[in-house]
Amino acid sequence: MNLFSQKIAQELAVKAEQVEAAIQLLDGGATVPFIARYRKEVTQGLDDTQLRFLEERLLYLRELEDRRQTIINSVNEQGKLTPELNAKLLAAETKAILEDLYLPYKPKKTTKGQMAIAAGLLPLAEQLLANPSLNPQATAESFICEGYADSKAVLEGAKYILMERFAEDAELLAKIRPYFYQQAHVISKLVDGKEQEAAKFKDYFDFSEALSTIPSHRALAVFRGRNEGFLTVTVNLPNLDSTMPHPCEGVIANQFDIRQQQRAADNWLQEVVRWTWRIKLQPHLESSFVTELKNQADGEAIHVFGQNLKNLLMAAPAGQRATMGLDPGLRTGVKVAIVDKTGKLVAYTAIFPHQPKNEWHESLAVLAKLCAQHQVELIAIGNGTASRETDQLAAELIKKHSELKLTKIVVSEAGASVYSASALAAEEFPDLDVSYRGAVSIARRLQDPLAELVKIEPKAIGVGQYQHDVNQPQLARGLDAVVEDCVNAVGVDVNTASVALLTRIAGLNKTIAQNLVNFRNEHGAFANRENLKKVPRLGAKTFEQAAGFLRILGGDNPLDSSSVHPEAYPVVEKILRNKGLTMSDLMGNSEKVRSIKAQDYIDERFGLPTIQDILQELEKPARDPRPAFVAPQFMEGVTDIKDLVVGMVLEGVVTNVTNFGAFVDIGVHQDGLVHISMLSENFVKDPHAVVKAGDIVKVKVIEVDVARKRIALTRRLNDKAAAQTTSRAEPKVTNQRSFNSPAPSNTKGKSSTPAKSGTMADLFAKAGMKK
Template sequence: MQSIEQRIAQDIAAKPEQVRAAVELLDGGATVPFIARYRKEVTGGLDDIQLRLLEERLRYLRELEDRRTAILDSIAEQGKMTDALRADILAADTKARLEDLYLPYKPKRRTKAQIAREAGLEPLAIGLREDPTLDPETFAAGFVDMEKGVADTKAALDGARAILMETIAEDATLVGELRDWLWEKGQIRATVVPGKETEGAKFRDYFDHAEPVSKIPSHRLLALMRARNEGVLEIDLNPGVDADQGHAEGEGRVAARAGIVDRGRRADAWLRETVRLTWRVKLHLHLTLDLFGRVREYAEDEAIRVFGENLKDLLLAAPAGARTVMGLDPGIRTGCKLAIVDATGKLLAYDTIYPHEPRNQWDQSIARIAQLTKQHGVNLVAIGNGTASRETDKLVGETMRKHADLNLSKVVVSEAGASVYSASELASKEFPELDVSIRGAVSIARRLQDPLAELVKIEPKAIGVGQYQHDVNQVKLARALDARVEDCVNAVGVDVNTASAPLLSRVAGLSSSVAENVVKHRDANGPFPSRKDLLKVPRLGDKAFEQCAGFLRITGGSNPLDASSVHPEAYPVVERILKQCGREVKQVIGDTSFLRGLKPEDFTDQTFGVPTVRDILKELEKPGRDPRPEFVAPSFAEGVEDLKDLKVGMVLEGRVTNVAAFGAFVDIGVHQDGLVHVSALSHTFVKDPRDAVKAGDIVKVKVMEIDLPRKRIALSMRLDDVPGEARGGRPGARDEAPAGGGNRRGPQGGGRPAQPAKPAAAPANSAFADAFSRALKK
C-alpha cells in the first residue's frame, strides 16, 4: 500500500517529497500561511490551497491508520486473524472498506443470528445452503429443542435464516460490489408526506422528484434533507430508474455471490426468500444509509467550500479606508441608531433619530445628521441593510441634497452578524456603557472602513454567506471557515500598532491569549518601534515570532522593512542587495526599474532560494501592498424600495451578497435579494457561478420574474434577455432551493440567525424510515 505522503501527493498534484516536507513543517508547529509564503524552497512552492487540502487529507488518512490499528488489534484479541484478512485490512484505502472487513468481527449486541448459533442451528443453515435437495421442514425437525428455545420447525428455520442472512450480509466483497453498483445505478426518490402539501409549499419542486444519487448537486441534496427533517418529504434510494427491476437485480447479485441458484429443488424456494430478505432488510437498508452518508458528505463539503469562498470574498472586499464614517442601524418603531467613528475606528459620538413611523421626525432627523456631520467631519455614511434600510437611505439622500456643502457619500452595507457582535463579550468589553443597538451601528460604520478588521470579531458562521450552513457538519464548517479567515488576514497583513486583539489572534502563530498580551503591552508601553520588540510580549516566544513576524506591519518604525512582508529572517538578503548596489534601503524601496533589473539568482544562499528572493524584490517595489480592490459603492434606483415597487423588465444596479452552486444573490435595495440563476450569469456557459461573480461585486441586472407570495425575484445579468422567454435555462429555475439568499442580519433571512430545523418524526410502521431518521440526525 502507498504511504500517506504518496496518497496525498496524488490528491494535491504534488511530489511525495513536497508533501513529506510540508507534513514535517506542520507537525513542527508551522502554520499554513507561514509555510505557503516563507517556506517555498522547502515545499517546492506548494500554495495555501494545496496546503489546506494536504492538511485535511492528512487528518483523514491518520484517522484511517488509527482505525486500521484498532481493527487489527480487536480481531487479533478475538483470535480470528488470518494472513488473508490481515492483508485485506492493510490494503484497505477507505474507511468504508475497513468497516466492511471489520463487520463480521465487530462486537455487537446479541443478534438473532448469534442466538440461533447458540441454539445449535448453524448446521441447519449450512446444510440447507450446501444441499438444496433437502426438505427444509423435515431437516429442521431434527433441530427442535425446547430447552434451547427452539419450539418448532418454524423457529428452527427462522433461526437458520437469520444465520444465513447475517453471513451473506457481512461478506465484505459483496458489500463493496453492491455499494459500487448502487452508487452507479441508484436513484434518490422524494415524495411529499400526505397532508404536508400546504405546509411544505416552499419544497413543492421536490414533491415528486427523482435523480441519480451520484449526480445530485449539493444544494439540491441538502434541500431534500432539510425537507425530510421538517417532515415534508419522504426520501428513499431506489436501485435504478425502475425500482422493481432494480430490486430484482440486487437480489440476483446477492444470490450469485452466495452461490444460491433456484433449480426447483426442495430448499430452493426457502433459500430464494432468504436472499430476498437479505437484500431488502439488511443490505439495501445498510447501503442506502451508507450512500446517503457519502453523498451528504460530498454535499456538505461542497456547501462548506462555497461558504468559504463567499466568506473570503466578503473579508477581502474593498475597504473605504481611513475616513470618518457615520454608521446608521435602521429601525422603525425603535428609531435609527447612529454612531460616528474616526479614521481609526474610535467612537466619537452616537445618538438615536426617529424619522419613520410612528414619530415621523423626518426634518429633525435630517438636521441632526447634518449637525453631527459638520461637527465631526463625516464624509461617508454606512447604512445597514436591515428593516427600514431603503427609507433610511432615502433620508440620507435628502440630507445630501439639502446640505450639498457637506460633500457626503452614502453606502448600504450588509448587517450580517452585526447583532451577533453587538451582543458579544468582546463588544461589552469595548463599549460597556453602550446600548446593544448602538454597538451595532458602530460595527456597521467600521465594516465599511475595513471589512476584514471588523468581520474577524464575528464568528464566521454568523456572517451568513453560506448555503444550508445549519445543515452541514458544524465542526468541519468551523474548521474550514477559521482557516479561510486566517488565510485572508495573513494575505493582507496586520498593523500591529492599531489592530484589535481579535484581528491579531488570526495572525499565524498568535493565539487569542498572546494577541491579548500584544494589545496590553502596546497599551502599557506605546507603539512597537520594531518587529524585534514583539519578543518582549509575554508568552510570545521564538516559535510564535517566527510564524507571525512576516505578517505584522510596523509603519514608521526604526526599520523600513518592518512595514513590508519581508520576513525578519530574510533581512540579510536585503542587506546583500544594498551592499552590492551601495544604496540605503529607503532609496531602494519603490524604485521599480532598479529592482526589476536585479537577478534573483545573484542573492541566493543555502537558506533562501530564487522564489524567496523574487518575492523580496517584488515586495520592495511596493511594501505592504494591500491585495484588496479599490472601494466602489453601488447606486440603487430611486423609487425602488420594496418588492411591490419592482416591475418585470427593470434594469437595476446591485451588489452580490452571496454565491451558491446554482447562482448568485443580488441586493437591489428592496429588502429581499434576487437570484441570478447560473444560466443567466453570462451569454457563455458558466460551470461555477464564482467564475462569473463574487460576493461584493457590483452588477447590473434585469428583473425577469417576481413571485410575491414566496418573496422571490428572478434576475438576469444578460440584459438583452426577454422576460418570459426561455434562453439556456430560465433565471428562476428550481435549483434556487428554498434557503439560499435574502440575507439580512441572519444567515438565512429574517431578524436573527436561523436555527437548525428539528428533525421530524419518521413515518410510522417503517423500520427503514426509523433507521433512516436516526441516521439523518447524526
C-alpha cells in the same frame, strides 16, 4: 507517513517529497499561511489552497489509520486475524470499506444467527447451502432442540445464520456498493397529513433523483424536510415492481452460487437471499449512503460558504476615513455612530426621520451638525429594515450640504446584531447600549470589512447555504481556515489591530493576542518587530510564525511595514550594500528594484521564490491584495419591489453565490436571483467562476412577483423580459438571505404539485427558491 504523502501527492498532482515536507512543517507547529508565504523552497511552491486540502486530507487519513489499528487489534484479540484478513484491512482506502471488513468481527449484541449457531444449527445451514437438493423440512427434523421446537423454527434459525453470513461478506459488499450507488435514487415523500405545514417543501412531496448526481443543495433540502418531520427519505432503485425480486438480490445470489433450478431447497435459499437484502443489506447500505451523501453535501456547502466568506472578507476597504454608521429602523429610530479614521467611536445618537415620528428635517439637522463637527467623509447605511428610506435621508443630506463632501454607501449588516450582543462588543464598549453597537460595526465594516467581520462568528455572517444543518465542527474548521488565510494575506497593523484580528494571525492565539494588546497599552506603540519578543508568551517559534504578518507603520525599520520576514532582512541588507543604496532609495522605486537580479542573491537558506517575493514587496511595499474601493450606485426612485419595472437595467451588489446562481441587492429590500443560466452569454458550470460576493454588477429585471417577493434578473442584458406579475395568491416566500430549501430541477423525478408555467416559476424551481 510515506504512504500518506504518496496518496495526497497523487490527489494534488504534486510530488510526494513536497507533501512530505509540508507534513513535517505542519507537525512541527508551522501554520498554513506561514508555510505558503515563507517556506516556498521547502514545499517547492505549494500554495495555501493546496496546503488546506493537504491538512484536511491528512486529518482524514490519520483518523482512518487510527481506526484501522483499533480494528486490527480487536480482531487479533479475538484470535481471528488471518494473514489474508490483515492484508485486506491494511489495503482498505476508505472508512466504509474498513467497516465492511470489520462487520463479521465487530462486537455486537447476541443476534438470532448467533443464537442459532449456539443451538447447533450451523451444520444445517451449511448443508442446505452446499446441497440444495436436500429437502429442508426433512433435514431440519434432526436438528429440533430446545428453543427450536419444530422444523419451521429450526429452518428460521438456519435462515438467520446464512443471512448474517451473507450480509457481512466484505467481497459481496465490494460488489454491491458500486452497483447500488450507480442505480439508486434519493426518494422523498410527503408525510401523510403534513401538506399544509410542509408547503415550503412541496417540490419534494414526490421527488426522485439519482444518488450519484443529486447536487448538495437539493440533498440538504431533502434532509431538512426529513429532520423537520415533513418528508420520508429513502435510497433505493426507482420505479421498482414490488412483486419482482430486487436486482440486488441477483447480485447476492450470484455471489453465493444460489440458483433457481427447482431443487428442494431452492425456494428456501431464494427466501434467504430476499431476507438478506430487505432486512440486512438494504437498510445497512441505505444508512451508509445517506451518511456519505450528507457528508459530501456538507463538504460542498462548506466549500461554497468558504468561497463567499473569503470574497466578503477580501472586499475593498474604504480606508482610514471618518465614517458615520447608520443602523436603520422605523419605530425604534435610526441609530447613528461616528468613528474617526482609526475606527474609534467619537459620537453616537438616535434620530427618528421615519414613521411614526417623521422627524425628517430635525434628523437632517442633527446629521449635518455631526458630520461637520467630526469631519465625516463617508456614510455607511445598513441594508436592513428602512434601509432605502434612510438612504434617501442620506441623499438629501448630501444634496443640501454639498460643502461637507460626503459619500454614502449601503453596507451589508449581516452579523451586526450578533456582534452587538457579543462578549467582545461588551468588552470593547462596556458603557454603550447594545442598540448603538450595530451602528459602530456598520461604520467600521465600510472602513475595513476584514478587521470588523473577524469579530463575528463566521457562520453568523450569513453567506452560506444550510449553515445550521451541516457538520458544525467541520464548518467551524473550514471557515476558521478561510478567515486565517484572509487575515494573513492582508497582514495587520500591530499598533491598531484588535484582539479579534490579532488572534487570526499565524502562530497567535487569543491569550497571546491579548498579551500583545496589553503590552501595547502599557508601553506604547511598538517601534519595531524585535520588540514583539518582549510580549509575554510570544516566544521564538511564535515570533517566527507571526512576525511577517504583523506590520509596524512608521517604525524604526521601513521593512517592518512590509511582508518581508525578519529572517530575510539580511538579504535586503546585502542588496543595499551591493547596490550602494539606502532603504529609502530602494523601497517603492520600481526601476531600481527591477534592475536587481534575483538569482544573484540565492544562497543555501533563501531560494529563488523567496528572493522574488522580497523584490516584489520592495517594489510595492505593504501592498494590499484587496481591490480598490468603488461604491455601488442604486437607481434613484427605486426603493421597493413595487417600483421595479420589467426591462429595467440596474446596478447592484452580489450578496451571495450558490451552486445554482447569484443573489444581487438592487436596493429594494429583496435580493433578486440571477440563475446560473443567466449569469453570462456563455455556458457557466460554476457561478463562482464569473461572480463573487461583493461584486458590483449590472442586471436587467426579467420578471417580478410582488406577492411572493421574487425578482428574476439576468446579466444577459439583451435577454427579453417576461410579463410582469403583480400579485399571486400563493404562499409567501421568505427573504433570500435565509434561502434554505432549494427546489429540484430534475427530469428523473416529478413533483406531485403541478408545475407552474412561465419564466419565474421555472427559474426559481431550478434555483431552489421554493419555500
